[in-house]
Amino acid sequence: MRISKSKTGNIRRSMICAAAAVIVFGAAASPARGASEPQPTKAAEALDKLSQEEILVARKQLYDRMAAVTHIPWYRLAAIDQYEHTLTKVHPKDRNHPKRLTGIFMNEPLWSGMLNPDQKDSNPRSISIFNGYGKDGSGDGQADMNNDMDVLYSMSSYLLKYGQSEDDFSIALWEYYHNSRSVQRILQFSRLYEKFQQIDLSGHAFPLPISNSYSYRSTWGTGRSWGGNRIHEGTDIFAPYGTPVRSTCYGIVELKGWNPFGGWRIGIRDLQNRYHYYAHLSGYEKSINKDDIVIPGQRIGWVGSSGYGKPGTQGKFPPHLHYGIYRDSGLVEWSFDPYPLLRHWESAERKALKEKKKEHY
Known part of the structure; x- marks a missing residue:
């Protein structure tokens, strides 16, 4: 018996919703008292069976339900939660908890109350007496x-x-984190979610149009001498003057202007709290300004050879795009090698273009 594509899709959606319901609406068991490591919960077991796409569907359901109850826009809740996910990624030991949909982490003193003699307290009434943040949102007491x-x-x-x-909202974030970087990131994430009205903004593009006119290799970590001894914090993509430079991600333009090292450069923040840095440009797309929202593949400027001097310095090296990527730990940022990501994005885009060409013919 053959099942139609529409029925298959409906069955799959039903399975996703059922699994999401277990995670979102079901009560997860607390870790055993005295356990040194968080223990797996029923929600975590259900979560392991879902794909990343299905997890995002479940997360959106969670935000929508909470927004309906509290009237807080879902995109603000999603922004905090996503920021917390990024913190857990860079501080996994300090923020250790069982696998769950939410990334928000509150340590025991914050959850139960600083002066609460029972730091594993799960009683909402006694927690409130000690001014803990913990609340009963699932209705299980x-x-x-x-x-x-x-x-x-x-x-x-x-x-x-x-x-x-x-x-x-901004004041609440400041009072909670006491960190201007945290406030800025969450407000940026909130704007992105509000703009696109979805949480799956994981698409990427290679920073130059796919062609045979550019070349690059892994150059991260090699030595640089201009301006003092330092390492190269990115990958150089050599291409002709005027080759369009594109955003690799959904993000917000965080910085735009001249830098003695990078020349005309632009920086874009994405939802993974990564900073994408494009340097040595010959110029910018006129419509691109600081705080603008951009999408993968959107033109932001052109390849050049600016930098290594005062504003306007050009031609001290062959034309190329310096592409760097940095991760934010909440307090500081550090660069990591973008080469594997560039190869992956280039390969994925080439494959998509070939498939599109086949469909056309």
Whole structure:
């Protein structure tokens, strides 16, 4: 018996929703008291069976449900949660918890209350007595710091104390993180989610149009001498003057202007809290300004040879794009080798172009 594509799609969507319901609406068991390591929960077991696409669907359902209850826009909740996910990625030991949908992490003193004699307290009433942040969001009578609904409801309750306006949101973020970088990142993420009204913004593009007119190899970490001894924090992609330079990601233009080392350069922040750095440009796309939202493949400038001097210096080296990528730890940023990502994005785009060409013929 053959099943139609539409029925197959409906069955798959039903399975995703069912699995998401277990994660989003089901109560996750707390780790055993006294356990040194977080233990797997039923929600984590269900989560392991979902693809990344399905996990994002479940996360969006979680945000939508909490937004309906608290009237906090879903994209603000998603922005905080995504930022917290990025912090866990760079600080996995300090933010150790069972696998779950939410990335928001509150340590035991924050959750239960600094003066609470029971730092593993899950009783909402006693937690409130000691001014802990923990709340019961799932309706099971427990404030479980590893239950997705409880975690998100606790953060939502904190935000509501400050109000619903964007200024109130910014103040709440500052009072929670006491870090201007954190506030900036979350506001950037919120803008991206609000603009596109979806949380799957994982698409990427190679920084130059796919062709045979450019060349590059791994040059991260090699020595540089101009301006003092330093390492090369990126990959040089050699191409003719005027070759378009494109955004590799969905992101926000965080910086634009002259730098003695990078010449005319531009920096874009993505939802993984990575900073994409494009240097030695001959010029910018006129419509691109600081704080603008960009998408993968969007033109942002052109290949040049600017830099190594005062504003306007050109021609001290062959034309090329210096592409660098940096990860934010919450306090500092560090570069990592972009070459593997560049190869992956180039390969994926070439493959997509070939498939599109086949469909055309």
